[in-house]
Amino acid sequence: MSLDIRLENFEGPLDLLLHLIRKNEMDICDIQIAEITGQYLAVIESMKSLNLDVAGEFVLMAATLIHIKSKMLLPAPEEEDLEEEEVDPRAELVRRLLEYQKYKQAASELDNRPLHGRDVFSRLQPPPVEEEEGGDLVDVGIFDLVEAFQALLKAAPKDNVHEIGIEHVSITERINYILQEVATRNSLAFNELFNEAPKRSEIVATFLAMLELVKMRTVRLMQNTRFGSIWIFPAVPAEELTASLDEEESFGYF
Amino acid sequence: MATFDLKAGLESLLLVADQPLRLEKMVELTEVDKPDVKRALEELQAEYAERDGGILLEQVAGGYQLRTPVENAELIRKLAKVKATRFSRAALETLAIIAYRQPITRAEIEYLRGVDSGGVVKTLLDKRLVKILGKKDIPGRPLIYGTSRDFLEVFGLKDLADLPSLKEFSDLEPETLGVVEALEETLSPDQDSAPTSQADQLQEEPG
Numbered sequence: 001m002s003l004d005i006r007l008e009n010f011e012g013p014l015d016l017l018l019h020l021i022r023k024n025e026m027d028i029c030d031i032q033i034a035e036i037t038g039q040y041l042a043v044i045e046s047m048k049s050l051n052l053d054v055a056g057e058f059v060l061m062a063a064t065l066i067h068i069k070s071k072m073l074l075p076a077p078e079e080e081d082l083e084e085e086e087v088d089p090r091a092e093l094v095r096r097l098l099e100y101q102k103y104k105q106a107a108s109e110l111d112n113r114p115l116h117g118r119d120v121f122s123r124l125q126p127p128p129v130e131e132e133e134g135g136d137l138v139d140v141g142i143f144d145l146v147e148a149f150q151a152l153l154k155a156a157p158k159d160n161v162h163e164i165g166i167e168h169v170s171i172t173e174r175i176n177y178i179l180q181e182v183a184t185r186n187s188l189a190f191n192e193l194f195n196e197a198p199k200r201s202e203i204v205a206t207f208l209a210m211l212e213l214v215k216m217r218t219v220r221l222m223q224n225t226r227f228g229s230i231w232i233f234p235a236v237p238a239e240e241l242t243a244s245l246d247e248e249e250s251f252g253y254f
Numbered sequence: 255m256a257t258f259d260l261k262a263g264l265e266s267l268l269l270v271a272d273q274p275l276r277l278e279k280m281v282e283l284t285e286v287d288k289p290d291v292k293r294a295l296e297e298l299q300a301e302y303a304e305r306d307g308g309i310l311l312e313q314v315a316g317g318y319q320l321r322t323p324v325e326n327a328e329l330i331r332k333l334a335k336v337k338a339t340r341f342s343r344a345a346l347e348t349l350a351i352i353a354y355r356q357p358i359t360r361a362e363i364e365y366l367r368g369v370d371s372g373g374v375v376k377t378l379l380d381k382r383l384v385k386i387l388g389k390k391d392i393p394g395r396p397l398i399y400g401t402s403r404d405f406l407e408v409f410g411l412k413d414l415a416d417l418p419s420l421k422e423f424s425d426l427e428p429e430t431l432g433v434v435e436a437l438e439e440t441l442s443p444d445q446d447s448a449p450t451s452q453a454d455q456l457q458e459e460p461g
Contacts, residue, residue, distance in 0.1 A: 012369035107346035
């Protein structure tokens with residue numbers, strides 16, 4: 001038979017085996033192992049360049065097939081193992097194939113369902129209100145912070161590699177900036193800190209500055225909902241905020 | 255005493271909600287008894303079905319949601335600027351296995367599929383269709399996975415019991431033969447709509 005089969009079309013060795021068995025119209029409970037192994041190996045060999053990750057799984061199955069084939073060639077042991085039930089060496093493979101087929105079928109049933117966001121739709125955007133005051137504030141976890149940080153970095157333009165400039169933004173500077181903003185406005189959206197398409201170095205400095213302030217318990221971070229926007233609130237009275245402005249170099253950053 | 259018509263009130267809530275509304279939530283909001291709310295919802299559902307228009311009231315992911323009928327998919331895709339993408343077979347197989355066998359470890363998924371499934375599971379986690387349920391109490395403490403609420407919402411399922419029951423096979427299913435061959439055709443290199451899903455590594459390899 002022709003072997004115009006492309007390995008990439010199969011989800012794995014089980015898928016390929018099912019296909020071969022069907023193509024040969026074999027009874028799955030009575031697979032002709034020699035025949036199938038031969039065809040299976042021919043398919044594998046016809047692949048000139050194999051993705052190594054994929055190949056490993058196909059080769060493992062080839063080894064399993066050969067193992068089963070050799071077991072079936074050996075005469076059944078007579079004296080020992082008499083009490084042990086005669087197990088068909090193919091049994092485990094057949095069980096796996098049938099099991100796999102079950103989920104393959106379930107997968108195609110899932111595929112046939114109308115998908116929300118592709119075939120059927122509901123309201124596209126959440127109503128615009130929320131955010132404002134009043135929503136229940138919840139504490140911001142470290143992962144929310146990291147996610148917000150990564151979103152910023154993604155939005156920031158990639159630094160130009162050829163340009164060698166001097167670093168202008170210091171963390172102390174950014175700390176002072178945040179303190180000033182928070183002291184005058186009493187609350188500050190995390191995103192506002194990064195308004196004017198900043199450089200990556202500025203984003204990092206500002207982020208570190210904010211973490212530093214949280215560590216010093218000068219500000220607190222809250223958000224309305226999970227994945228909601230993050231707000232910065234002062235954690236101490238305004239006078240103390242501005243007082244710490246004077247202690248310039250005291251943060252250990254330059 | 256409520257100052258609004260219950261059915262109309264519920265309809266407004268459903269229109270504005272950005273995710274399926276649970277019955278309990280609507281009971282809480284309307285301060286009306288559960289059986290009454292349920293009956294009103296059933297009536298609404300029947301009215302929408304009767305009207306056969308551009309809106310349907312569906313039960314998904316443990317709640318109620320106003321949805322558009324499949325017939326209008328093309329139209330709304332233009333508005334929402336989304337493409338009609340498909341899940342890769344790897345993603346669907348893995349999702350099916352997780353959906354029916356949860357809680358399940360990655361090793362168990364891989365035994366059933368016969369292939370490494372780390373990448374696919376990661377993609378499904380990123381898309382929030384699958385979630386980590388915890389760790390299994392066996393050596394190595396592997397993570398166990400299950401499907402998320404988003405999974406139910408995306409596939410339009412009321413709850414997990416709403417999944418079609420698994421067919422038991424004692425023999426090969428002849429119909430799936432056609433599926434494989436149809437796939438072989440759609441995957442021929444001259445297709446213009448290349449698969450976009452990240453889980454498509456296998457299929458995106460140039461043949």
